[in-house]
Structure formats: structure tokens, C-alpha cells
Amino acid sequence: MTNIISQFGKIPTPCISDAMQGLNNMNSSIKPLKESHKLVGRAFPVKMPVGDNRVVLQAIREAQPGDVLVIDAKGDTYRAVAGDFVVGMAQALGIKGLIVDGVIRDIQGIKELDYPVFCKGTTVAASGKAGAGEINVPISCGGVTVHPGDLIVGDVDGVVVVPQTKEQSILAKAMEKMEKDQKRATLLSSHPDEIRKYLDDLLG
Numbered sequence: 001m002t003n004i005i006s007q008f009g010k011i012p013t014p015c016i017s018d019a020m021q022g023l024n025n026m027n028s029s030i031k032p033l034k035e036s037h038k039l040v041g042r043a044f045p046v047k048m049p050v051g052d053n054r055v056v057l058q059a060i061r062e063a064q065p066g067d068v069l070v071i072d073a074k075g076d077t078y079r080a081v082a083g084d085f086v087v088g089m090a091q092a093l094g095i096k097g098l099i100v101d102g103v104i105r106d107i108q109g110i111k112e113l114d115y116p117v118f119c120k121g122t123t124v125a126a127s128g129k130a131g132a133g134e135i136n137v138p139i140s141c142g143g144v145t146v147h148p149g150d151l152i153v154g155d156v157d158g159v160v161v162v163p164q165t166k167e168q169s170i171l172a173k174a175m176e177k178m179e180k181d182q183k184r185a186t187l188l189s190s191h192p193d194e195i196r197k198y199l200d201d202l203l204g
């Protein structure tokens with residue numbers, strides 16, 4: 001288990017995307033707060049009513065260390081799914097990071113935590129805490145279905161969701177693509193004639 005997670009952690013998201021024909025990527029509006037952040041782990045999905053984050057607190061209490069909270073906030077950009085205190089609790093309890101189809105606040109404080117949060121942006125307004133929502137159920141986040149236990153990989157290029165049932169075959173394809181990319185990249189330091197020949201062979 002840990003092994004497959006660390007193996008996916010070495011592969012750039014574009015290669016994983018290619019291994020799934022580009023079909024399981026979240027919307028590109030969901031970005032890491034810090035470009036250097038890479039996030040890999042098993043999804044703990046959260047379905048949140050617009051503007052009410054009580055269920056996020058429940059998820060932080062229930063999730064296992066190493067899980068990634070994936071929060072369907074319906075794309076709302078007005079009320080924050082979390083601020084630095086809520087994010088700090090997730091970090092302190094060993095949750096690996098947050099993926100949010102919505103916005104957060106207290107950005108400075110969250111950046112100081114140096115903790116991976118992927119979201120659509122920032123706001124100043126807090127959410128209510130009345131209740132409702134669901135945890136550990138299939139959700140839609142950023143246009144992709146996420147089941148509990150699916151593998152989530154996020155980096156500066158975006159977020160991909162690897163269905164748990166297909167992770168071994170997707171890992172093999174993604175590694176193959178990465179090796180192909182690495183080999184292909186050596187062409188860039190060769191003579192321009194070689195590059196032209198490559199293009200001629202490709203384009204006919």
C-alpha cells in the first residue's frame with residue numbers, strides 16, 4: 001500500500017493523466033497554494049453543503065493519518081471551506097493534505113504551515129457550522145468522481161484521481177510514459193538536424 005503511494009509520488013501528474021487518457025483530471029482551477037507542493041494519498045471524500053463546513057470538522061476527526069481530504073464544496077467561491085486553524089488541525093492529526101472544489105482563507109497562516117492545500121482560490125468569509133453533508137462517500141470534485149480510497153496525486157500541473165480498482169495497471173502505464181518522456185527529452189540537447197528528423201518522422 002505504502003509502496004504504491006510512494007511510486008505514484010515519483011511520477012509527474014501529466015504522465016498519470018496520459019495513462020488515463022486525460023479523463024480523470026480535476027478542473028484546472030484547482031491549484032496548489034505553493035507550486036512546490038506534491039500531494040499523494042488515499043481519498044477521504046467529503047460532501048459539503050455550500051457555505052457550511054461543519055462536516056469538514058467531522059471529516060478531520062474521522063480520517064486516518066495519511067488520508068487526503070477531498071472536499072466537494074460545489075465550486076463555491078464566497079465562503080471558506082477552511083482557514084489556518086482548521087487546516088492546522090488537519091495537519092496536526094496526520095492528514096496529508098486538502099483538495100477543495102472551493103476556496104479557503106487565512107492564506108498567510110496556511111503558507112506558514114507549509115502544508116499542501118489545493119483549491120480554487122481565497123476569500124475572507126467564513127462558513128457556517130449548522131451541519132449536514134456526508135463523509136467517506138463517493139463525490140464529484142473538480143469534475144471527477146472520487147471514491148473513498150482512490151489515489152489522489154496533486155502537483156503544480158494539477159490533480160489526478162486514480163481509481164483504486166485500476167491503480168496497478170495505471171501505475172505501469174504512467175511509469176512507461178515517464179520513461180518515454182525522459183528518453184525523448186535527450187533529443188533536446190542534440191543537433192537541430194536530429195530534431196528536424198524527429199519532426200519529419202512524426203509528421204510524415
Ligand SMILES: O=C([O-])CC(=O)C(=O)O
Binds near residue numbers: 053084087
Ligand atoms: O473556522 C473556520 O471555519 C475557518 C477559520 O477561520 C479557520 O479555520 O481559521
